[in-house]
Amino acid sequence: MATHEIAATHHGPAAAHAAHVPAEHSAHAALAHHFDNLEQQREAGSLGMWIFLAQEVMFFGRLFLAYVIYRTRFPEAFAAASNHLNWKLGAFNTAVLICSSLTMALAVWAAQVGRTRRTQVFFMALTGLLGATFLGVKAVEYYDKYRDHLIPVRGWFHWEQPLSANVSEQNIQMFYWIYFAMTGLHALHMIIGIAILLPIMYRAWKGAYSPEYHAPVELFGLYWHFVDIVWIFLFPLLYLLGAHYAGGHAAAGH
């Protein structure tokens, strides 16, 4: 046994594994030498991605915490500021992201069951287009905020609506600060997502993904769905929080 291990270290880890599980390695070119089998390799990839996503939960979590703290302190200002957002565009974008999550899930499925590269690329392209649609709508919303002087920068921010009691312009500005920080960070994740999707699409077109090997598609899917989840929380918190207050969306001037 001891001589066998010494021999194995001389030949490197691949040789050591080949001695233990030769069948797996000759069967799957996709299996990296430091894993025992494909199942373990897949599990390790998903686990790594989920640990990254747990970090992302904290990354966005602190912004949600800031939102909760300021909103509980200035509820009227947050309701008034929220009512000025265009909830129809927000709802449309929510639907767009849910559609893109479906197409991404189908892209992963297409790779898992070994559908043609054309099918894989089709679902990925659809996902990317829906992501781009989301960003386009977001750009329109940002432009509206710019035009209405609602970018929370000193000297630019100006709230033109009448202020009710308990509401100060600074507190409304705080809502827009949080709005831009949260939706901006989310939009950045969307842009990075599309940038990562493009090379995956290229490789899918080259026929790189099969039922044995599709880890990049699967792991990118996890990222994309996570970004969708962030928006699932952002939409009601930012766009709908003041909808039932006096005035509501009808007075918001859309």
Added chain:
Amino acid sequence: MSEHIVPRKVYFVVFGALMVLTALTVFAANIDFGVLNDVIAMTIAVTKAVLVILFFMHVRYGSRLIMLVVVAGFFWLAILMVLTLSDYNSRKWVEQRVRQSTIPSEAGR
């Protein structure tokens, strides 16, 4: 043991549920339930997130180790929220206590 492949039908059902819940959250937000508005909105959002995590992200079919990481991630967020908010929301009590205890002594000087 091979990878679990989720049937397409499951994806379409989850997609339908997510769309219905989105419509529901918009509808519910326009009715005044008082403090319950936030509870309803967050219940719907959490339900949607759980659906995405379990089915689109395959956690329902994954190993317990991955489930543990997912739960730990959100549990850590709960710690962040609960501890920070318990600090922020209890500061007023402390300020009141301090005011009550200092004002008489200042008057006595």
